[in-house]
Amino acid sequence: MVVVMAPGATEEDVARVVARVEEVGGEAFVSAGVVRTIIGLVGDIDSFHGLNLRALPGVADVHRISDPYKLVSRQHHPERSTVWVGTDRPVPIGPDTFTFIAGPCAVETLDQTLEAARMAQAAGATLIRGGAYKPRTSPYAFQGLGVAGLEILVEARRQTGLPVVTEVVDARDVEVVAEHADMLQVGTRNMANFGLLQAVGRAGKPVLLKRGMTATIEEWLMAAEYIAQRGNLDVVLCERGIRTFEPATRNTLDISAVPVVQATSHLPVIIDPSHAAGRKDLIVPLSRAGIAVGADGVIVDVHPHPETALVDGAQALVDSDLRALAQAVRQLPGMVGRVDASQWPVPAR
Template identity: 85%
Template structure:
């Protein structure tokens, strides 16, 4: 069961609902979104029905939810959500806009990161992605610069004004990453790392949650529910390809997951064509497909010198491919009723 509070509900109103639920042995999980507070109830449904929660001050509605993911479901939140990323400069990700996120897969040096950010910004990107911590399949591969990489990203944000999206791979690092980044990314290998999901849910920053390479859509949404239960509804889902029998690409981009999830959950959904394909020649076509199917944005790799990249150089865009993607981002979303996110940026 879910209690939806009205936009003008006070902290005292929320506390009154929580107290009444706990008085009958129930558990109340408070999640605060941009305009609404939602309280997910766990316990005996019949007991909750006798509480007359709708009569309490500040309660807008009460829903009985059948989906196992209660807080991220559209059953209690029929309108799709917009997540704002950044502090002084806030970039929207949501149903009315198309958000272009780009940057280097890994932060290598200050110069390389700044150059990649400038390339991304010139192509129309409004958010900068860059990896300071890199979970790699091989323990011998480049694992990222860690805190030094975070400091480089913060410096590049200062120079460009672009809010930062970066991955956190360990619950112990959530605090330091949140101190530097505007959005915390949970990667495919950590989608089912429940301790990490709960930690980012408590960090007070928006979260980009990538789909696990072998995860079903329900498992993906249940991972988002872990974050929401810790009080954070500012979650953006990212389809980045799943593992199938097909070896022609690194992963198989499940483009149908975008409308399926949007029909089920109110959370924004973006696509990562770079990590899906692992080949730069497929990034632009897959980005066009993402736009056509209604994705709320794309996140792609760019690098000033892909051949020398320490991570995922074959998929990084440069020159002709980046210009082609920039053209597609300018032309296609408006045809589909979307506004470029740069036109809705809020200056705090």
């Protein structure tokens, strides 16, 4: 069951609902969004019905949700959500805009990151991505610079003005990553790391949740529910390719997942063609397909010198490929009713 609070509900109104639920042995998980607060209830449904929660001050509605992912479902939240990233120049990711995210897969040096960030900005990106912590298949591969990498990303944000998206791989690092980044990324290998999901849900920053390479859509949405249940509805889902029998690409970009998820969940959905394909020649065509099918954004790898990249150089865009992507991102979203994220008005605070 889900309690939807009215836009003007006070903290006292929310606390009153929580107290009433706990009186009958239930649990209440509060998720505060930009416009309104939602409270997910766990416990005996029949006992909740006897509370007459609709009559409490500040309560707009009460829904019994059949979907297992109650907070991220469209059953109680029919309008799709917009997630805002950053503070000085917040960037929207949602149904009205198209958001272009780009940067180096891994932070290697200050010069490399700054050059990649400027390349991304020149191409029209409104958010910088960069990995300070890198979960790798091999324990001998480059694992990232850690806190030093986070500090480099902060400098890139200072020089470009673009908010930073970076991955966190361990629940113990959530606090330090949240201190430096504007958006926390949970990668494909950690989609089912429930302790990490709960930690980022409590961190107070937007979360980019990538789909596990063998995860069903329901499992992906249940992972998002872990984050939402800890009070954070600012979650963006990222389709980054699933593992199939086809070896021509690193993974198979499940383009159908975008409209399927959007019909089921109110959360924004973007695509990652870089990690899906593993080949830079496929990134522009896959990005075009993502725009056509209704993705809310795209996240890609950019590197000034792909031939020397420590991580995923084969999929990093540069020069003509980046220009082609910039043209697609500039021209195609308008054809499907989207506005460049940088042009969307920031809501009043």
